[in-house]
Amino acid sequence: MQFTTRTLKAKKNIALVAHDHLKTALLNWCKSNKEELSHHHLCGTGTTGTLIKNETGLEVKAMLSGPMGGDQQIGALIAEGKIDILIFFWDPLNAVPHDPDVKALLRLATVWNIPVATNQATANALVQSQIFTNEVTIDIPDYQRYLAERVK
Numbered sequence: 789m790q791f792t793t794r795t796l797k798a799k800k801n802i803a804l805v806a807h808d809h810l811k812t813a814l815l816n817w818c819k820s821n822k823e824e825l826s827h828h829h830l831c832g833t834g835t836t837g838t839l840i841k842n843e844t845g846l847e848v849k850a851m852l853s854g855p856m857g858g859d860q861q862i863g864a865l866i867a868e869g870k871i872d873i874l875i876f877f878w879d880p881l882n883a884v885p886h887d888p889d890v891k892a893l894l895r896l897a898t899v900w901n902i903p904v905a906t907n908q909a910t911a912n913a914l915v916q917s918q919i920f921t922n923e924v925t926i927d928i929p930d931y932q933r934y935l936a937e938r939v940k
C-alpha cells in the first residue's frame with residue numbers, strides 16, 4: 789500500500805460513541821471537556837449523540853442508533869475522510885447484537901489512521917494533545933494509486 793497525507797484542520801469533525809454501560813462515562817467525560825469539545829463539529833450515534841446534546845448543550849449531530857446502522861454511518865464518513873477523531877467507549881464486558889458493525893467501525897478507523905480513543909484515559913490524552921487543538925497531518929492510504937494498481 790502506498791500512502792499519502794490528509795490534513796486535519798484545527799476545527800475537527802469528532803465522532804462520539806458509547807455502548808450502554810459506558811454512556812455515563814462518556815457523558816461525564818464530555819461534561820469535563822465541554823469547553824474543548826465546543827470548538828469542534830460533533831456527531832455521534834443516535835442515543836449517545838442525543839444524550840450528549842441534551843445533557844451538555846453541545847451541538848451534536850445524531851446519526852442512527854448503533855444497532856440500527858449508526859456505527860456503519862460513522863464508518864462510512866471515516867472512509868470518506870469526513871471524520872477526524874473517533875472517541876468510542878466500546879464495552880469489553882458485554883456482547884452487543886451488532887458486533888460486526890462495531891468491528892467494522894474500529895477497523896475503518898484503523899485503515900484510515902484517524903486518532904481513536906476507546907477509553908477515558910486515552911480520551912484524556914487525546915484532548916490534551918496538540919491533535920485536538922492544532923492542524924495536524926496524518927498518513928492515509930493513497931486510494932487513487934491503490935485503484936490504479938488494481939485496474940491496470
Ligand SMILES: O=C(CO)COP(=O)(O)O
Nearest residue numbers: 833834835836853854855
Ligand atoms: O451501539 C452503539 C455503538 O456500537 C451506540 O449506539 P447508540 O449511541 O445509539 O446507543
